[in-house]
Amino acid sequence: MYVGRFAPTPSGDLHFGSLVTAIASYLDAKKAEGQWLLKIDDIDKQRVKNNSVQSILKTLESLNLFWDFTESYQSHRLEEYEFYFEKLSEMNQTYKCDCSRKYLSDNAKIGEDSYIYPGFCKNKELKNYDNFATRMEVNAIPIVVEDRIQGKLSQNLSKEIGDFVIKRNDGQFSYQFSVCVDNKLDKITHIVRGADLLLSTPRQIYLQNLLDFDIPRFSHIPIATIDKKKISKSDDFKILIKNNQKDIWIKVLNFLNQPISKTVSQMNLEETIEHAIKNWAMEKISPLHSIDVF
Numbered sequence: 001m002y003v004g005r006f007a008p009t010p011s012g013d014l015h016f017g018s019l020v021t022a023i024a025s026y027l028d029a030k031k032a033e034g035q036w037l038l039k040i041d042d043i044d045k046q047r048v049k050n051n052s053v054q055s056i057l058k059t060l061e062s063l064n065l066f067w068d069f070t071e072s073y074q075s076h077r078l079e080e081y082e083f084y085f086e087k088l089s090e091m092n093q094t095y096k097c098d099c100s101r102k103y104l105s106d107n108a109k110i111g112e113d114s115y116i117y118p119g120f121c122k123n124k125e126l127k128n129y130d131n132f133a134t135r136m137e138v139n140a141i142p143i144v145v146e147d148r149i150q151g152k153l154s155q156n157l158s159k160e161i162g163d164f165v166i167k168r169n170d171g172q173f174s175y176q177f178s179v180c181v182d183n184k185l186d187k188i189t190h191i192v193r194g195a196d197l198l199l200s201t202p203r204q205i206y207l208q209n210l211l212d213f214d215i216p217r218f219s220h221i222p223i224a225t226i227d228k229k230k231i232s233k234s235d236d237f238k239i240l241i242k243n244n245q246k247d248i249w250i251k252v253l254n255f256l257n258q259p260i261s262k263t264v265s266q267m268n269l270e271e272t273i274e275h276a277i278k279n280w281a282m283e284k285i286s287p288l289h290s291i292d293v294f
Contacts, residue, residue, distance in 0.1 A: 001034060001035065002029055002032035002033070002034025002035065002190055003029075003034060003037065003186065003189045003190070004025050004026075004028060004029035004035070004036050004037070004188065004189070004190045004191070005025065005037040005038065005039050005186060005188055005191070006022045006025050006037075006060075006067070007038075007039040007041050007179075007182070007193075008022075008040065008041065009040075009041045009042070009044070009047060009048075010040055010041075010042050010047075010048050010049065010052035010053045010056060011047040011048060011049055011052060012049055012052055012055075013052070013055045013059070014056055014059045014060075015231050015232075016224050016231060016251070016252075016293060017194070017223060017230065017231040017232075019059075019063070019248065020194075020221065020223075020252050020256065021192070021193055021194055021221065022060065022065055023063075023065070023249070023252045023253075023256075023276075024219075024252075024256055024285075025192035025193070026065050027276055027277055027280040028190065028192050028219065028280065029190070030277045031277055031278075032190075034189075034190075035068040035069075036067055036068055037067055037068060037069060037071075037072070038060070038067035038071040039072045039073075039074070039186065040053055040056070040071055040072070040073045041175075042073055042074055042075045043074035043075055043172060043173065044172060045075075057071070063248065063249065064245070064270065072182075072186065074178060077178075077181065077182070077185065078173075080181055080185060081173045081177070081178055081181055084177075084180075084181050084211060085134075085166065085167060085173065085177070088136065088166065088207070088210065088211070089134075091210065093136060093137040093210070094134050094136055094137065094166065095121060095122055095124075095134070095135055095137065095163075096121065096124075096126045096132040096133070096134060097120070097121040097133045097134070097135045097163075097165070098121060098124075098126055098131075098132045098133075098169075099117075099120055099121060099133075104117070107120070108120075111160055111161065112199055113161065113199040113200065115162070116159070116160065116161060116162045117135065117161070117162030117163050117164065118162055119137075119162070119163055121135070122163070130171070131169060132169050133165050133167060133168050133169040134165065134166055134167040135163040135165055136163060136164055136165075136177075136203075136206075136207065137163050138157035138158050138161065138162070138163055138206060139157070139158060140156055140157075141156075142154045142155065142156050143155050143156075143157060143202035143205050143206055145198075145201050145202060145205065145218060146218075147198065147201075147218050147219060147220055148217060148218065148219040148282055149195075149221060149282065149285050149287055150195065150198055150220050150287050150289075153198065153201070153202070155199070157202060157203065157206060161202075161203060164176060164203055166207070175200075176200060176203045176204055177207060179204060180204050180207045180208050180211065180213060183208075183213070183216055184208075184211070184213045184214075188216050189214075189216055190216055190217045190218075190219070191216045191217070191218050192219045192221060193218075193220060193221070194220065194221060194222075194223040195220040195221060195222055195223055195288075195289040195290065196223050196230065196289070197220065198220040198289070201218055201220075219282060220289075221256065222255075222285070222286055222287075222288045222289060222291045223289065223290045224255065224290075224291065224293045225290045225293070226292060226293065227292065228290070228292065230290065231293075245269050246264075246267070246268070246269045246272050249272055249273065250264065250272070251293075253276055255291065255293060256284070256285050257284045257285055257286060258276060258279065258280065258281065258284060259275075259279040259281070259284075261275045
């Protein structure tokens with residue numbers, strides 16, 4: 001059984017880039033006659049904005065993006081995160097870190113995805129553990145990802161990423177760690193998300209292998225940009241839905257290079273979505289990491 005999901009962060013209203021991911025993941029699941037879940041990534045309380053969850057749910061429903069089962073919330077899973085965090089700790093491959101961002105900017109090399117951490121704190125004897133981050137020790141064995149859109153990615157975590165954080169110094173679990181546990185709990189088989197997360201995938205596979213979790217199949221779609229800049233919620237680039245749901249669907253389908261019916265002007269929203277599901281073709285999506293829109 002195919003199980004996919006959409007996992008927005010409630011830090012504001014959905015924008016066009018969000019809907020590209022939502023619709024792509026929805027179509028891939030429905031074409032496979034699978035389940036499409038909704039997970040609210042609200043673990044980072046500093047980013048959560050009031051009424052964002054209600055806005056996200058309303059927007060998805062207005063576009064006929066109906067999820068299977070009740071939506072889940074990361075904030076309700078802290079006990080599960082702690083359980084698997086302790087399992088990793090028992091493997092003696094984690095250690096505490098007190099490096100500040102300034103220290104890293106002054107002493108660490110820059111990689112493709114932030115600083116490459118060489119283990120500054122690996123042999124330190126730090127006291128008052130609660131005030132420090134926890135890092136996952138990695139090895140030099142390449143992690144290979146066979147992405148359905150981007151093709152093959154091989155990453156040497158030791159050389160290209162370094163030991164990475166799984167729990168921050170404020171006690172919050174990192175995205176790299178929490179998403180692995182979420183996928184386990186939700187029995188996710190396929191992940192469709194933005195290409196900006198491609199380079200983080202080997203870290204998640206590394207953790208999932210350590211925890212003996214099943215590895216989902218990954219598909220990283222191009223992110224929507226304006227003047228080569230990723231659309232973000234801070235840009236206040238909101239989707240205004242006023243009886244233009246079908247137009248939004250068509251714009252997203254065009255962005256994803258999907259077939260549009262010659263008679264689409266005569267179709268209602270339900271018929272447009274039905275055609276999109278029937279004709280969904282992942283192989284038509286561009287392997288570019290970003291595409292300008294509008």
